[in-house]
Amino acid sequence: MSTLEIKDLHASVILDDESTKPILKGVDLTINSGEVHAIMGPNGSGKSTLASTIAGHPKYQVDSGSVTLDGQDVLAMSVDERARAGLFLAMQYPVEIPGVTTSNFLRSAKTAIDGEAPSLRTWTKDVRSAMDKLKIDNDMLQRNVNEGFSGGEKKRHEILQLEMLKPKIALLDETDSGLDVDALKIVSEGVNRALQEDNTGIMLITHYTRILRYITPQFVHVFSDGRVVDQGGSELADRLEDEGYDRYVRAAAK
Amino acid sequence: MSTTDQTARDTQDADEQVNGVPTGEDRVAIPGMSQEGETLQEGRNQAGEPEIRHTEHGDVSGVPDSSRAGRFTSYDVADFPPLSPKLEDWRFTPVKRLRGLDDAALQGPAPAVSVSGDDAVEVTSVGRDDSRVGSAGIPEDRVSANAWSAFREATVISIPRDAQVAEPVIVTFTGESEEPAAQHVVVDAGTNSKALVVLRHVGTAVLSQNVEFSVGDGANLTVVSLQEWTDDSVHASSQQAKLGRDATFKHVLVSLGGDLVRVTPSTRFTAPGGDVAMYGLTFVDDGQHLESRLFVDHSVPRCRSRVNYKSALQGENAHGVWVGDVLIRAEAEGTDTYELNRNLILNDGPRMDSVPNLEIETGLIAGAGHASTTGQLDDEHLYYLMSRGIPEDQARRLVVRGFLFEIIQQVGVEALEEQLRASLEDELARTEN
Numbered sequence: 001m002s003t004l005e006i007k008d009l010h011a012s013v014i015l016d017d018e019s020t021k022p023i024l025k026g027v028d029l030t031i032n033s034g035e036v037h038a039i040m041g042p043n044g045s046g047k048s049t050l051a052s053t054i055a056g057h058p059k060y061q062v063d064s065g066s067v068t069l070d071g072q073d074v075l076a077m078s079v080d081e082r083a084r085a086g087l088f089l090a091m092q093y094p095v096e097i098p099g100v101t102t103s104n105f106l107r108s109a110k111t112a113i114d115g116e117a118p119s120l121r122t123w124t125k126d127v128r129s130a131m132d133k134l135k136i137d138n139d140m141l142q143r144n145v146n147e148g149f150s151g152g153e154k155k156r157h158e159i160l161q162l163e164m165l166k167p168k169i170a171l172l173d174e175t176d177s178g179l180d181v182d183a184l185k186i187v188s189e190g191v192n193r194a195l196q197e198d199n200t201g202i203m204l205i206t207h208y209t210r211i212l213r214y215i216t217p218q219f220v221h222v223f224s225d226g227r228v229v230d231q232g233g234s235e236l237a238d239r240l241e242d243e244g245y246d247r248y249v250r251a252a253a254k
Numbered sequence: 255m256s257t258t259d260q261t262a263r264d265t266q267d268a269d270e271q272v273n274g275v276p277t278g279e280d281r282v283a284i285p286g287m288s289q290e291g292e293t294l295q296e297g298r299n300q301a302g303e304p305e306i307r308h309t310e311h312g313d314v315s316g317v318p319d320s321s322r323a324g325r326f327t328s329y330d331v332a333d334f335p336p337l338s339p340k341l342e343d344w345r346f347t348p349v350k351r352l353r354g355l356d357d358a359a360l361q362g363p364a365p366a367v368s369v370s371g372d373d374a375v376e377v378t379s380v381g382r383d384d385s386r387v388g389s390a391g392i393p394e395d396r397v398s399a400n401a402w403s404a405f406r407e408a409t410v411i412s413i414p415r416d417a418q419v420a421e422p423v424i425v426t427f428t429g430e431s432e433e434p435a436a437q438h439v440v441v442d443a444g445t446n447s448k449a450l451v452v453l454r455h456v457g458t459a460v461l462s463q464n465v466e467f468s469v470g471d472g473a474n475l476t477v478v479s480l481q482e483w484t485d486d487s488v489h490a491s492s493q494q495a496k497l498g499r500d501a502t503f504k505h506v507l508v509s510l511g512g513d514l515v516r517v518t519p520s521t522r523f524t525a526p527g528g529d530v531a532m533y534g535l536t537f538v539d540d541g542q543h544l545e546s547r548l549f550v551d552h553s554v555p556r557c558r559s560r561v562n563y564k565s566a567l568q569g570e571n572a573h574g575v576w577v578g579d580v581l582i583r584a585e586a587e588g589t590d591t592y593e594l595n596r597n598l599i600l601n602d603g604p605r606m607d608s609v610p611n612l613e614i615e616t617g618l619i620a621g622a623g624h625a626s627t628t629g630q631l632d633d634e635h636l637y638y639l640m641s642r643g644i645p646e647d648q649a650r651r652l653v654v655r656g657f658l659f660e661i662i663q664q665v666g667v668e669a670l671e672e673q674l675r676a677s678l679e680d681e682l683a684r685t686e687n
Contacts, residue, residue: 055641058633083643091641095634099656108652109642144656145638161642 002070002086002168002201004031004054009065011053020061023049025226027065029203031169034195036202038212038237041223042245047205048092050223051171055089056082069169084113086168090158090175096146102157103127103141106164113165130163134190151178159190162200169201170194176211188214209241224248325549325579327392331357331403334396343395346575346607348543351514353488354434355397355462360404362433365459367409371423375449376412386410386440390466391494394520394549398492401462404436411451415444415470422450422667429459429487437463441477445470445498450666452478459483463491467505471498471525477505478665479519482677483512485542491517497557499525506664507534507563509544510677520549521559526588528557534576535661537681538604540569547577550593552586561593564661566654567604568685574606582614582622590620597628598657600685647686654682 009027012020023046031037039047053060054067056079067074069085077085097105106127111117118126131138134156146154155175162170172191176184192215194200204215212234220237222230222245229248230236325343328334335341337349337356349356369377380387387408393399413419427437441451447470469475483489489512495503509515521530536544550559565574578593597606610624631653639649658678665671 057637078646079637079640080643080645080649083641089641091638095632095638097635097638097653097656099658099660100639100652104652105639105642108644108648109639112643112645112648165642 002033004074004087004169004201004203005066005068006030006050006054007066009050009053009067010063011049011065012061012063013049014059014061022063023060023226024053027227029221029228031201031203033168033201034199035219036195036204036215036217037219037221038217039203039205039221039223040207040209040237040240042249043207045223046226047207047223048173049226051089051173051203051205054082054171055079055087080112083165083167084115088162088165088167088170090155090162090170090172092173092175092177094146094154094158096144096148098144098147100145101141102143102145105145106141106161109161110164127160127164130160133193134160134163135186136160152180152183155179155183155187156190159187162194163190166194166198167200169203171203171205173205174207175204176206176208184211185214191215209237212237222248224251325394327394328399329388329393329402331396331399334399337396343547346573346577347516347545348514348573351488351543352397352490353432353460355460355488355490356400357396358400358434360400360434360436360462362431362435362460364405364435364437365427365429365455365457365461368426368428369411369423370426372419372421372449374414374417374419375423376410376414377425378410378412379407380410381407384408384410386412386442386466386468387438388466389440389442390468390496391464391492391520391522393464394492394494394518397462397490397516398464398518401436401438401464401490401492404462405438405464408438408440410440410442413441413443413447413449413473413475415447417444417447417449419447419449422452422670424452424454424670426454426456427459429455429457429461429483432458432460432486434460434462437461439463439465440468441466441475442468443470443473443475446472448474450476450478452480452667452670454480454482455489456482457484458487460488461490463489465491465493467493467495467503469495469497469501469503472500473498474502475504476666477503478667478670479505479507479517480674481507481509481512481515481517483515485511485513487512487515489515489517491515493517493519495519495521495530497521497523497525497528497530500527502529504531504664505533506661507532507536507546508661508665508674509534509536509546510681512542512544514543514545516543516545516547518547518549520551522551523554523557526554526556528554530558531560532562533661533664534563535658536563536565536574537658537678538565538567538572538574539681539684540603541571543573543575545575547575547579549579550581550591552580552582552589552591555586556588557586558589559591559593561595562661563595564657565597565606566600566658566681567597567606568600568681570603572604574604576607576626577609577611578624579611580613580622580624582612582616582619584615587616587618588620589616589622591622593624595626596657598654599628599630600654651682651686
């Protein structure tokens with residue numbers, strides 16, 4: 001049983017001219033193993049900033065507040081230490097890394113997370129089996145990381161990593177964007193496997209409700225202007241589908 | 255990348271424009287169009303045709319030196335002006351460090367040639383009057399012309415017609431003198447032959463070298479030119495290829511060692527269907543000047559060229575230069591070309607000059623583009639790897655090796671690739687440890 005606890009988190013984005021702009025304005029959120037929390041909200045409300053700040057992206061700085069994983073101070077850790085502590089971020093825009101094969105990358109990541117190289121005998125079999133379930137061609141292993149991948153392939157590759165690295169808490173940043181309905185189902189099944197088999201806690205960031213047809217959240221948090229402005233159970237998502245975000249956007253503008 | 259990123263991909267369709275000049279179906283040839291909008295009018299006659307200059311030997315030369323890609327050629331040193339940083343061709347080269355290659359008599363001993371490989375390939379030493387000498391190229395600069403004047407015997411590596419040579423031919427040039435020397439090498443790939451030839455330069459030399467590749471109709475030739483000289487060596491190498499109909503030529507340049515190494519590979523097509531891929535990898539350490547200037551001359555229809563050059567640089571006064579000139583002449587309809595240059599600055603101190611030049615004189619091409627980037631390791635690459643638990647130093651190693659090894663993979667000789675990876679590891683150990 002693991003707990004990610006975010007308390008009164010304030011964070012800013014560091015712009016190209018080194019100036020900063022506050023984005024997160026006091027976020028409180030607690031995610032336990034096996035739970036699915038949907039973070040919903042209009043574009044620009046700070047959802048992705050929340051995920052990137054927790055993962056430690058260098059473009060974001062924490063101004064105040066705390067993030068802990070099972071009591072450990074996440075904000076004091078480097079990016080790689082956060083991952084080794086059990087956090088995982090499925091990126092919205094995974095970058096291409098020339099010259100590094102997916103096979104080499106996956107093995108290096110697994111070795112780093114586990115602290116020892118995976119067993120040669122089972123590793124390849126496990127990877128191939130996970131790829132088959134996600135309907136990823138095996139030749140992806142010989143291709144360079146994300147290089148020339150389609151949008152759908154990049155997202156499936158993120159979920160492949162989620163399944164192979166088995167984090168305690170996973171942050172999925174708009175994993176549903178750019179996917180057609182078939183791909184969305186396949187990706188959702190992967191997330192559900194991580195939930196059931198590894199008891200991973202999930203923070204599911206999304207703009208749209210359609211992924212929630214396949215992944216059922218226990219908690220829905222509505223984000224607006226850098227903070228949680230409403231929360232409830234999965235019925236809140238249904239209401240958002242009908243009404244949209246207008247109510248929250250207008251409230252924030254007042 | 256953290257500094258510059260200029261990318262262009264111009265695919266030709268009706269009504270398309272290249273740099274603001276219409277290149278659509280009305281078939282406007284654009285005399286003098288270049289990436290900088292320069293004009294080629296100077297040196298052309300009224301019909302817009304290039305004027306042909308004749309040297310005193312009566313040799314016919316090409317387009318005069320009025321644009322970067324249309325270059326003057328001559329066998330005679332005296333036809334070229336003395337080297338000066340004011341000349342476009344030499345603006346980046348530290349001329350004083352050439353140690354006389356541009357005007358000395360070049361009477362030193364040329365590096366010794368040794369060959370290993372398939373018996374089907376004939377390696378001979380011939381006189382200047384052999385018909386294969388001069389078959390693929392006329393000197394394009396003063397240093398090359400100086401070597402042409404000075405060499406006594408040429409090494410000819412001959413791949414017979416129709417021969418399919420399985421084993422790589424490794425030609426090792428071992429330099430043992432700092433006296434300025436000249437050398438001439440011809441690789442003659444017969445019609446429909448297939449072979450891989452490695453030109454490996456080791457030892458100490460002050461050398462101006464002309465290397466000709468004559469690639470026959472339907473032939474498939476891969477050449478790997480390795481410059482692994484000692485740190486005090488100086489090497490200027492003009493490597494000119496001439497491709498026959500449907501010929502395939504792959505040129506892989508790897509420059510690691512030497513005080514000053516300037517390789518100028520050129521490719522010319524003589525008939526349609528030619529395909530050239532030119533790869534380069536230079537690793538520039540403190541104090542080194544490693545320069546690659548390439549030229550692809552699309553003068554006939556329906557040929558294809560791909561260029562991918564990379565450099566890694568580290569240390570004070572490490573200076574890398576890449577100039578990629580691609581010329582698509584008016585008659586070269588259906589040309590498909592793309593050139594790419596990527597440079598990785600590993601620490602403070604190096605300087606990289608990267609200049610892609612694309613000159614397009616016809617709109618009827620399949621595609622033409624170039625891209626050039628120079629910068630430090632990409633933070634986003636490191637972040638992605640680290641976000642998967644990979645420690646920063648290991649993430650750096652993965653990204654740097656990924657960058658460099660992409661070109662090594664093109665060599666195609668496993669034992670040699672292994673040695674080159676080991677050489678790169680030695681180079682990297684200087685900044686990583």
